[in-house]
Amino acid sequence: MSRPTRPRSSASPRAYVCIFVASALLGACGGGDGESESESDGEQEPAVVEAFDGDALASGNKGLACDAQAVEARVDELLAVMSLEQKAAEMHGLQIAPIDDLYYAGGDEALGIPALKMVDGPRGVRAGTATAFPVAMARGATWDPALERRVGEAMGLETLAKGGNVLLAPCMNVLRHPGWGRAQETYSEDSYHMGAMALGFIHGAQNHVIASAKHYAANSVEDTRFDVDVTIDARTLREVYLPHFRRAVVEGGVGSVMSAYNQVNGLYCDENGPLLTDILKGEWGFRGFVESDWVFGTHSTIDSARAGLDIEMPQGLYFGANLVDAVVNGHVDEDVVDAAARRILRQKLCFGLDAAPDPGPAVVESPEHRALAREVAVKSMVLLKNADAALPLDADSLASVAVVGSLAGVANLGDEGSSAVTPSAAVSPIDGLRAALEGGATQLHELPQDALGEPELATIAGADAAIVVVGLTHEDEGENLPQNDLGGDRDSLQLRPEHEQLILEVAARNPRTIVVIEAGATILVRPWADEVEAVLMAWYPGMEGGHALADLLLGAESPSGKLPVTVPRSADQLPDFDHEGLEITYDRFHGYALLDRDGAEPEYPFGHGLSYTSFAYSDLSVSPARLEGGGELTVELTIENTGARAGAEVVQLYLGAPDAGVERPTRALAGFGRVELAPGERARLRMRVLSEELAYYNVVDEDAGAGGWLVTPGQYDLWVGASARDLRLTGEFEYAE
Ligand code: BGC
Numbered sequence: 060m061s062r063p064t065r066p067r068s069s070a071s072p073r074a075y076v077c078i079f080v081a082s083a084l085l086g087a088c089g090g091g092d093g094e095s096e097s098e099s100d101g102e103q104e105p106a107v108v109e110a111f112d113g114d115a116l117a118s119g120n121k122g123l124a125c126d127a128q129a130v131e132a133r134v135d136e137l138l139a140v141m142s143l144e145q146k147a148a149e150m151h152g153l154q155i156a157p158i159d160d161l162y163y164a165g166g167d168e169a170l171g172i173p174a175l176k177m178v179d180g181p182r183g184v185r186a187g188t189a190t191a192f193p194v195a196m197a198r199g200a201t202w203d204p205a206l207e208r209r210v211g212e213a214m215g216l217e218t219l220a221k222g223g224n225v226l227l228a229p230c231m232n233v234l235r236h237p238g239w240g241r242a243q244e245t246y247s248e249d250s251y252h253m254g255a256m257a258l259g260f261i262h263g264a265q266n267h268v269i270a271s272a273k274h275y276a277a278n279s280v281e282d283t284r285f286d287v288d289v290t291i292d293a294r295t296l297r298e299v300y301l302p303h304f305r306r307a308v309v310e311g312g313v314g315s316v317m318s319a320y321n322q323v324n325g326l327y328c329d330e331n332g333p334l335l336t337d338i339l340k341g342e343w344g345f346r347g348f349v350e351s352d353w354v355f356g357t358h359s360t361i362d363s364a365r366a367g368l369d370i371e372m373p374q375g376l377y378f379g380a381n382l383v384d385a386v387v388n389g390h391v392d393e394d395v396v397d398a399a400a401r402r403i404l405r406q407k408l409c410f411g412l413d414a415a416p417d418p419g420p421a422v423v424e425s426p427e428h429r430a431l432a433r434e435v436a437v438k439s440m441v442l443l444k445n446a447d448a449a450l451p452l453d454a455d456s457l458a459s460v461a462v463v464g465s466l467a468g469v470a471n472l473g474d475e476g477s478s479a480v481t482p483s484a485a486v487s488p489i490d491g492l493r494a495a496l497e498g499g500a501t502q503l504h505e506l507p508q509d510a511l512g513e514p515e516l517a518t519i520a521g522a523d524a525a526i527v528v529v530g531l532t533h534e535d536e537g538e539n540l541p542q543n544d545l546g547g548d549r550d551s552l553q554l555r556p557e558h559e560q561l562i563l564e565v566a567a568r569n570p571r572t573i574v575v576i577e578a579g580a581t582i583l584v585r586p587w588a589d590e591v592e593a594v595l596m597a598w599y600p601g602m603e604g605g606h607a608l609a610d611l612l613l614g615a616e617s618p619s620g621k622l623p624v625t626v627p628r629s630a631d632q633l634p635d636f637d638h639e640g641l642e643i644t645y646d647r648f649h650g651y652a653l654l655d656r657d658g659a660e661p662e663y664p665f666g667h668g669l670s671y672t673s674f675a676y677s678d679l680s681v682s683p684a685r686l687e688g689g690g691e692l693t694v695e696l697t698i699e700n701t702g703a704r705a706g707a708e709v710v711q712l713y714l715g716a717p718d719a720g721v722e723r724p725t726r727a728l729a730g731f732g733r734v735e736l737a738p739g740e741r742a743r744l745r746m747r748v749l750s751e752e753l754a755y756y757n758v759v760d761e762d763a764g765a766g767g768w769l770v771t772p773g774q775y776d777l778w779v780g781a782s783a784r785d786l787r788l789t790g791e792f793e794y795a796e
Contacts, residue, residue, distance in 0.1 A: 211263025243579025451614025476538025491605025
């Protein structure tokens with residue numbers, strides 16, 4: 060890790076910087092140290108924060124550190140002695156219900172082959188009690204892959220402690236429309252941002268267990284997920300829906316990929332040869348195994364096996380004896396079974412599943428993991444609005460605060476489908492505020508309800524500030540489970556009517572009304588946003604969420620989360636979202652790219668998030684001015700904390716290709732860095748863009764959707780800013796072949 064050296068720091072002795080830039084983690088994430096301190100108060104250049112090698116993020120990832128030769132030799136030995144039945148037995152789950160919360164697949168004691176033991180999922184380990192982290196969308200709002208690596212590492216360790224060896228995460232489906240019921244399980248509407256965050260998770264988790272990148276591919280509608288056919292043209296698929304999966308494979312060495320339930324271009328994902336064999340295993344060189352999504356995710360014996368599905372989960376209905384028969388009868392080549400068994404055995408050996416260490420139960424919900432859950436929650440909450448510096452609340456000068464709304468008194472952890480995690484305890488917003496205010500002079504009026512009578516309204520009117528905690532729960536959005544009517548996709552992106560009503564009632568009585576929203580993705584804030592002073596997006600903040608919320612509301616911490624999803628003015632600004640039809644077309648544009656194309660004004664843009672301090676951007680440099688093929692662009696700028704308190708800024712780099720000759724996004728995210736600065740402190744951030752990041756997918760054979768990546772020579776524009784619409788610095792460069 061290269062650390063910044065600070066010749067001069069005007070006010071703060073410490074800096075903490077993470078930069079994540081195109082295609083590889085090149086940035087640093089680490090506390091400032093003695094080296095960065097300076098005695099001098101004179102005017103000097105700010106320290107250059109060098110992007111550092113991605114090895115720090117990738118360190119310990121067993122998927123990247125596999126001794127290929129020795130492993131392949133051992134796989135050869137095993138395959139040589141295994142019967143067709145034994146090889147086929149590696150290729151399916153053991154039974155529909157989990158055993159001790161784990162789904163088993165394959166394994167042969169006599170041959171010394173361990174079973175795969177799989178467990179969900181994206182916000183913690185779904186086995187007994189475990190640390191419940193903020194949901195992935197919240198973690199996406201941290202824009203901090205190094206922090207996400209720590210989350211992956213913690214979940215991987217807890218998976219081991221539960222006896223598991225495959226963690227069914229990360230979910231990395233692009234949030235095409237925020238109405239998707241499982242929005243909370245993924246990180247982003249943007250492929251670049253998604254790739255960066257998922258990579259952090261995979262590197263961390265694979266220090267301990269096999270991660271599973273899911274759901275491959277284009278799984279962004281819930282209610283019809285088992286059947287819907289997603290039509291996508293080749294460019295859109297390659298440029299919008301696949302690049303992050305590619306990074307998980309190529310840079311992350313992910314050990315497994317879960318195929319999605321849905322169809323892509325007329326083929327179910329488990330039977331989708333173009334996706335599984337041509338792209339994933341062929342072009343990207345994936346060396347792990349593909350398992351189907353559960354129960355309804357495998358559709359056939361012959362077609363699935365031939366297309367490249369390696370494991371049917373959670374049992375062997377199409378595979379198992381039927382697959383053996385298909386081979387015996389000549390419908391499936393035995394090479395297909397050999398290739399799948401090789402992939403599975405390879406990962407078992409690479410990850411040392413036969414001798415997995417047992418970290419013991421104490422790592423589960425350990426003080427470190429709970430502290431991490433709190434840190435992540437603090438860094439994930441997004442301050443959307445803060446008029447008249449309504450926040451932070453100063454406990455020393457407040458006589459009373461009223462806390463209102465039915466979600467104020469519950470620890471709202473999110474979906475109760477496959478991503479559900481049960482912590483042994485969880486902190487509600489009221490719990491968190493009560494703990495933070497304990498012993499002080501501020502009186503806390505607890506009104507955890509949606510309907511208020513006159514006495515409660517009078518209390519609210521008399522309080523110095525009113526905090527309204529509202530939003531969604533697992534009843535409003537989530538995985539669509541056939542056995543109940545809960546969850547699924549959202550028809551409306553508004554709050555429930557009673558919550559909107561509550562906000563307006565409170566705002567009419569208390570001029571310092573602060574709204575805290577809990578949800579998995581975008582909430583439309585009309586008609587109430589103009590009536591309140593502050594709006595804080597808390598997502599589903601995990602088991603320590605109440606403490607994190609109090610940290611931010613009372614100013615122990617400054618907000619630094621930024622939206623990983625656009626909040627539009629109205630749903631009309633979003634793509635069509637038919638979550639009942641069985642056919643849907645995914646266009647190239649959604650989210651900020653769609654609003655940019657249409658010249659539409661969002662309510663809160665992608666990347667937006669306020670702080671209690673302020674930051675100035677200056678002195679952009681872009682070099683070289685003329686980039687040659689295969690080269691790398693270096694972008695630097697100075698970022699300064701111009702406010703009176705410490706804070707963190709997520710600096711975003713967007714690229715535009717006006718000369719491309721084909722339709723491209725006006726601006727596409729191509730790098731970002733999270734910088735923590737003390738008041739008055741400056742840092743010089745350096746981000747790099749590989750020339751391949753400029754490419755578009757050039758379809759040369761329309762029928763086959765085949766083509767290649769191409770960078771058009773000509774001028775490219777770049778912007779550096781605090782959101783997709785708060786662009787502070789602009790630059791340009793030329794690309795030459
Ligand atoms: C979900 C997956 C999950 C699996 C196992 C499926 O229904 O789509 O995300 O990993 O169940 O629980």
